[in-house]
Amino acid sequence: MMLELEGLGGGYGQAAVVRDVTLRVAEGERIALLGRNGTxxxxxxxTVFGLADRQGGEVRLAGRPVPRGRPDLLARRGAALMPEDRGVFPTLTVAENLRLATRRGFVPAVDPHEIFPLLxxxxxxxxxxxxxxxxxxLGIAxxxxSGQSLIVxxxxxxxxxxxxxQQVLEAMTRIAATGVAVVMVDQHAGLLLERCDRAIVMQTGRVVFDGTSSTDNREELDRLLAVA
Known part of the structure; x- marks a missing residue:
């Protein structure tokens, strides 16, 4: 498994937002993480990447534990997060941002310059x-x-x-085909369900669905996402 969460809890200070989350993401798997705002x-x-307080549980990347307070280990092992605020360095140029993100000796399956001409x-x-x-x-690029093993x-x-x-979704499919695990979050569930191997739905800080987005599961997914 590329990413493993075991009983993970997290939040901010004493406030718990995420409770007892256990999930697995395999190499080359494309995951849609879904749910309405605030779930x-x-x-x-x-919490996984150390930007919120881990209040319990374990995080493992490629079978190796990531201790609390050591998010740098995720980056060193090739895990990349594009956060909601995009995570770019505003005072640096586009080229400098890309140079900082580039992993030495790593050539991704997709050249982001081909997707985004503005780069x-x-x-x-x-x-x-x-x-x-x-x-x-720029954030996706x-x-x-930098995502040699995991892109979130x-x-x-x-x-x-x-x-x-559409180009980004196609790129993530090509990247996943090389063994990189990909986790994507979006409010437009339909787009991700068409392109991902598995869907994970959250409600009130917990995972309430973890399975394929096949026709057999769509009724349940639609119901959960309507109230998630």
């Missing part, structure tokens, strides 16, 4: 002066360049034109 999706990701056109522009959609492109993208389609959304 704990973002906090779960932030070349605006390479000298400070990232902080980009529009929201342009920052989204950074995750592709929060709010995948935020600010993206529909044509770019």
């Amino acid at each position: 704990g999706k973002t906090t779960l990701l932030r 070349t056109e605006r390479r000298r522009q400070p990232a902080g002066t980009l529009s929201g959609g342009q920052k989204q492109q 950074r995750s592709i360049l 993208v929060d709010e995948l389609t935020q600010g993206l034109q529909p044509s770019f959304v």
Whole structure:
């Protein structure tokens, strides 16, 4: 397994948002993490990557534990998170942002410059002066360049034109085919369900569904997402 969470709890200070989450993500698997706003999706990701307080449980990457307070180990082992705020460095140029994200000796299955022309056109522009959609492109590109083993993208389609959304989903499929695990979060469940191997639905900080998005499960998924 690439990513394993065992009884994970997390939140902010004494406030618990995520409770007793156990899940597995295999190499090359594409996961849709779904649920309405406030159900704990973002906090779960932030807990895994050390941006929220881990209040219990275990995180393992490729079978190796990631101790509490050591999110740097995830990055060193090739795990990349694009957070909800895109995670770009505003005072650095587009090219500098990409250079910082690039892992030495790693060539991703997809060149993000081929998906997003602005990475070349605006390479000298400070990232902080980009529009929201342009920052989204840069953030996704950074995750592709650094995600050698695991790529996690929060709010995948935020600010993206529909044509770019399809290209990104196709790119993630190609990347997953090389063994990289991909976890994607978005409010547009239908898009992800069409492209992912498995769906995970959260409600009130807990996982309430973990299974395929096959026709047999769609009725249950639709019901859960209607109230998630």
